[in-house]
Amino acid sequence: MLKPALLLAALFTLTSCSTPRNFYVLSPAGKGPSRGGIGIGVGPVDVANYLTERPYLVFQSSPNKMEISDLHEWAGDLSDNFSRVLATNLGRHKNTGNVRTYPWDHEDDLKYQISIDIRQFHGTAEGDAILEASWRIYSLPESRLVTSKTTTLHEPLGGDGFEALVAAQSRLIDKLALTIAKQL
Numbered sequence: 001m002l003k004p005a006l007l008l009a010a011l012f013t014l015t016s017c018s019t020p021r022n023f024y025v026l027s028p029a030g031k032g033p034s035r036g037g038i039g040i041g042v043g044p045v046d047v048a049n050y051l052t053e054r055p056y057l058v059f060q061s062s063p064n065k066m067e068i069s070d071l072h073e074w075a076g077d078l079s080d081n082f083s084r085v086l087a088t089n090l091g092r093h094k095n096t097g098n099v100r101t102y103p104w105d106h107e108d109d110l111k112y113q114i115s116i117d118i119r120q121f122h123g124t125a126e127g128d129a130i131l132e133a134s135w136r137i138y139s140l141p142e143s144r145l146v147t148s149k150t151t152t153l154h155e156p157l158g159g160d161g162f163e164a165l166v167a168a169q170s171r172l173i174d175k176l177a178l179t180i181a182k183q184l
Helices: 004-017 078-094 162-181
Strands: 022-024 040-047 056-062 065-074 099-101 112-124 128-139 144-156
Touching: 022 162, 040 078, 056 162, 078 099, 078 112, 078 162, 112 144, 112 162, 128 162, 144 162
Parallel strands: 022 065, 040 099, 040 112, 056 112
Antiparallel strands: 056 065, 112 128, 128 144
């Protein structure tokens, strides 16, 4: 027969193991045109290490403290998810379905390439999501630099929880896509 303390320890272990993990993806703001239009290549997208070394969502609780929850993580590669959502949103803003993510097989029909360095992409203690990105537009095929900028955007979470954070981050990507589209 098990002693009560041992039984309680076993029960605690089982219930802590049964806590559900949650997986999140970024989502585009809308659908882009299905085909045709100006050719745009998105990538490479380089995401800061504090976001990619672990699959967890990140929240900044103070100026020097980042927190993660091992129960809330990205459903896949954050860089890939970010690239695909940005490409979809950029295509919608430029009215083109001819948008590809890096790496692409050929660039024959691409007119522009957008490369991006994500410096910040997390929730804040003020109830916002933040996106800071350095981005460059290159004219193809000669790879001539057209513009280079850094953009910092904030978006209110609009609710509590990690799902609200990811929704706000998705809206930030759309805002970045609009900013970039205005430069093309």
